[in-house]
Amino acid sequence: MAAAAGAERIREVLEPVVAAQGLVLDDVEIHRAGARSTVVVSLDVPEDDDADLDLDRVSDATRAVSDALDAADVVAGHYTLEVGSRGVARPLTQRRHFARAVGRSVRLALADGSVVAGRLTDVEDAVVVVVPVTPGLKGRRPTVGEPRTVALADVRDARVEVDLTGLGPVDDEAGVDAGQES
Structure with a gap:
């Protein structure tokens, strides 16, 4: 003490x-x-x-x-x-923490036991807006859900998740893959 x-x-x-x-x-x-x-x-x-x-x-x-x-x-x-x-591993506990994390992937554990994961897109007064994103499997594009508004009072734990999307080779229809030209 x-x-x-x-x-x-x-x-x-x-x-x-x-x-x-x-x-x-x-x-x-x-x-x-x-x-x-x-x-x-x-x-x-x-x-x-x-x-x-x-x-x-x-x-x-x-x-x-x-x-x-x-x-x-x-x-x-x-x-x-x-x-x-604060570092990336620290929980988001203040409104200003959420405001600084806009644009990042977050994981919110809510008081009702549910979890909301996705891209934090906005902080308005005492609520946050998260667009759920489910990663695509085996090279498929992720699925983007409808924006979800969550009251800060309902958030039990919130953390920024390390977002590794966009790293590594790009597999597109044009034939350009990790620096190889068609």
């Missing part, structure tokens, strides 16, 4: 610092291993920011976060600081 209290105190110190960088403090975790700690700070961009969280922005934020932690002295002893993005 001390790690949770420590993470909350670190969050209090870092939120204004990260906001001044034009970013959002998504999460703070503390991992302890003996006398050493690792402080993991996850950042995101605001929903209305079209720019990506690139290395330059992370680098600038890391310096500001490090300076703030040193000045506030909220982490006891020696620690390692890790600052980065």
Whole structure:
């Protein structure tokens, strides 16, 4: 429980610092291993920011976060600081996470036990729109369903799925296949 209290105190110190960088403090975790700690700070961009969280922005934020932690002295002893993005494997839990994932393949587990998988096409107020896509078998085209509107309150778990469509050779009627010309 001390790690949770420590993470909350670190969050209090870092939120204004990260906001001044034009970013959002998504999460703070503390991992302890003996006398050493690792402080993991996850950042995101605001929903209305079209720019990506690139290395330059992370680098600038890391310096500001490090300076703030040193000045506030909220982490006891020696620690390692890790600052980065949420990562693709993290669940979508906030509306802004869904907004940033528009255009990507997602898998939503709903409160009623059903699952909706497909391309996230829109986020409107407190609902998301997903176009179900069933992968085609043995080189066939995927089947695209009717758009489905889902209330965010009904989503129990949501994650971006790695989309490997479009990778590999293209098999088309023109005879062009992975760089071979007809």
